[in-house]
Amino acid sequence: MNHLFEKNNNSNGQNHVDILCPAEAVIKDIITENSTIKTFVVEILDEELAGTFTYLPGQFVMVSVPHKGEAPISISSHLTTPGLMHLSIRKAGRLTSALHQMKEGDHVGIRGPYGRPFPMQELQGRDILLVAGGIGLAPLRSVIEFCLHSPEQFGSITLLYGSRAPSDIAFRADLDRWAAEGVDVRLTVDVAEPGWKGHVGLVTKLLEDVQIGGNSHSALLCGPPIMIDVVTKMLQDKGLSPDQIITTLERNMKCGVGLCGHCYMNGVYICKHGPVFTVSQLNDMRIF
Template identity: 45%
Template sequence: MKDTIRKKNGNRGELYSPVMARVLDVVEMTSDVKLIKVEKPKGFSYSPGQFLMVSVWGAGEAPISITSTEGVHEEIELCIRKVGLVTSALHNLKPGGLMGIRGPLGNRFPVEMALGKDILFVAGGIGLAPLRSLVNFVLVRKGDFGRAAMIYGSRSPSEVLFRDDLKGWAAKGMDITVTIDRKAEGWRQNVGLVTEFLGKQKIPIKEGYAFICGPHIMIKNVMRDLSLMGMPTTHIVTTLEAHMKCGVGKCGHCYMDGKYICTDGPVFEYPELKKSGAF
C-alpha cells in the first residue's frame, strides 16, 4: 500500500511523501542564514539547480535549493535564510534532529551547453546558494570548460556568504569580484551593484555563457545588460523563486505564463522568460 502512495523519481528520492533525513551539522553563516548539512539518503542523487521540499513536523514545508555538489560534498547542504514559519523551524534544528525531504525536484542547470566555453556566474545575496552547486561542479571538471568568473553582490559586508568557498574558488584560478551595495566601514573591496561589474572579467561576452541567481530585479537587469552587451540570449540562464506548495506540477501555485516553475524550472533560459514579459 505504502508503495502505491509514495512515488519515487528516477533519482531514487521521494516526490510525494517526505523521507526523514538526519541533520549532521549546522553552521551559522550570518545573523539570519544557516548552512544545514543533512545525511544523504541511500541512492539519492541530484544535479546543480535542483531543489528539495523541506519540512519540519508541525511547521510545514518550503522549497530550498541544494547548495552542495555530488562528488564534492558527502552530505546534502542547504543554505537557509530565516524569513517565516518553516525557515525558523529549520533554523531551530540541531545536529541529530530530523527534517523531511522530498526530491530532488525541478530541472537543472543545462551546463553542458557551455562545454569548452568561458562561464560568468552572477549571484546576488542568497542566490549564491544554488550557483555554488554549479560552480563546484564546473571547477572539478575544469578541463571541460574555459575560464570561469564570478560577480557576487551582497547588501553589506556582514551578509557576504560562503567566504571560504569564494577564497577557495579564487585559489583555483576563478576570477572573483565581490561587491556590496553601499560603502561600509572597513570594507576594502568593490562597492556598487553587480551590473556595474559586467564586462570587466576576461570572459568574451559574445561567446561566453552566464548563469545567474539573485533577487528578481537583479536577474532582470543582468540578463538585459548581458544581452545588450552582445551575449546571445540562449547563453543566459537563470533560476527563479516562486511561492510553491506541491513542487511537482499539481497545485498551480507556481504557475507563470504557461509554465510551472517547479517542474518546467526553476532553471530557465532568457528567451523563455523574455516571452513572459516578467523579464
C-alpha cells in the same frame, strides 16, 4: 519511525523519495555563513533511498519540519555521496526560523530532488560568468563546485557577488577557496562598513568591467528579480544572446511537482518546467 517520514515505494523507479511524502534526513553539520544564512549538511537516513538520491546544480528539494511547514530550497552542493546534500537557508519566516534553531543530529523531511537543472553538459567548454546577489549564490555554489570538480571541462569561471554590507557576505570560506582554485571572484557591497577596502556599489557596476568574449560565454544569474532584470539587459547589450543567459525563477510553491498549480505562470509550471530557464525561454513565455 515518525509517520510523516515513512518510506514509500517509488512508482517510476527514479531516484526520488515518493511524491508528497518526505524522507527522514539527519542534519550532519551546520555552517554559519552570516547572521541570516546557515548551510545545513543533510543526509537521507534510509540507505536504499539515499543510494538513489542524486542531483544536479539548479535542482531543489522540499524541506519540511513537522508543525512548521515545508518550503523549496536549492541544493547548494555538488554531488559527492548519494543522499548527502548542502542546503543554504536564509532565515525568512516560520519554517526557516525553525530550521535555524536546529542542531546537528536533528531530523528534517526531504522530498525531491525536483526541477530542471542547469544544462551542465551544454556548458562544457564555455567561459562561465556567474552573477549572484545574497542567498542567490546558493544554487550557483553548486554550479561552481561542479565545474571545479572537473575544471578541464570548462573555460574560465568569473563570479560577481553582491551583498548588502561586508558583514552580510556569505560563503566566505568558499569564496577564498574558489579564488585559490582559479575562479575570478569579484565582490561588491551596497554599503561599506569600517575596514572594508573592496568595491562599493551594485553588482551591475562590477559587470561594467567584465569583458565578454564573443560566443564563448554563458551567464548564469540568481538573485533578486530587479538584479536579474538589469543584468540580463546589460549582458544583451554586451553581446550575449538570450540563449546564453540562464537564470532561476523563484515562485511560491506548494507541491513542487506540477500538481497544485501554485507556481503556474503563462502555461508553465515553474517547479516542473523550471526553476532554471534561459532568457530566450522566458521571452517565449512572456515572463521577460
